[in-house]
Amino acid sequence: MANVLVLQGPNLNLLGSREPGLYGSVTLDDISSMLDEHAAQLNEDNDEFELSLEHFQSNSESELIDRIHNAGKDGIVFALFNPAAFTHTSVALRDALLGAALPFIEIHISNVHAREPFRRHSYFSDIASGVISGLGAHGYILALDAAHHWLGRNQSDNETSGEGQ
Ligand code: DQA
Numbered sequence: 164m165a166n167v168l169v170l171q172g173p174n175l176n177l178l179g180s181r182e183p184g185l186y187g188s189v190t191l192d193d194i195s196s197m198l199d200e201h202a203a204q205l206n207e208d209n210d211e212f213e214l215s216l217e218h219f220q221s222n223s224e225s226e227l228i229d230r231i232h233n234a235g236k237d238g239i240v241f242a243l244f245n246p247a248a249f250t251h252t253s254v255a256l257r258d259a260l261l262g263a264a265l266p267f268i269e270i271h272i273s274n275v276h277a278r279e280p281f282r283r284h285s286y287f288s289d290i291a292s293g294v295i296s297g298l299g300a301h302g303y304i305l306a307l308d309a310a311h312h313w314l315g316r317n318q319s320d321n322e323t324s325g326e327g328q
Contacts, residue, residue: 171220172247242267
């Protein structure tokens with residue numbers, strides 16, 4: 164079992180009604196359901212390991228930090244993270260991810276490079292496994308595919324390094 168945390172930052176609970184020109188009409192619940200369905204499909208197509216998703220959204224920096232701190236003890240091995248506005252402000256969340264040694268993909272629904280200049284800087288991109296920005300809600304599905312691939316590769320690396328021990 165590979166537990167993946169889908170971590171959603173501030174104001175993403177408003178998706179669907181929030182600035183639809185930028186973020187579309189898809190709600191946060193729609194994104195969670197899309198991801199759950201996609202994970203079920205990936206599990207059906209692959210019997211090497213089973214993906215399980217956990218979803219968490221908060222408008223509070225401290226709650227997001229606590230969720231990251233607890234990830235290890237909850238068996239979470241990877242995160243899909245849209246830090247939302249904290250992308251551009253939060254050294255504390257960056258330190259939490261580094262402290263917990265939690266690998267993650269950074270996701271943005273909008274293309275942050277095509278918006279205001281202050282959105283071009285991220286406290287996460289240089290420590291992320293990868294970054295997806297501007298592909299709408301579909302970016303989460305692409306991130307899950309990438310996480311699945313990454314976890315599969317890690318699993319076979321572990322099996323290979325365990326051989327002969
Ligand atoms: C966002 C982009 C951020 O700049 C913004 O503050 C958000 C959402 C995105 O998904 O496009 O809240 O992360």
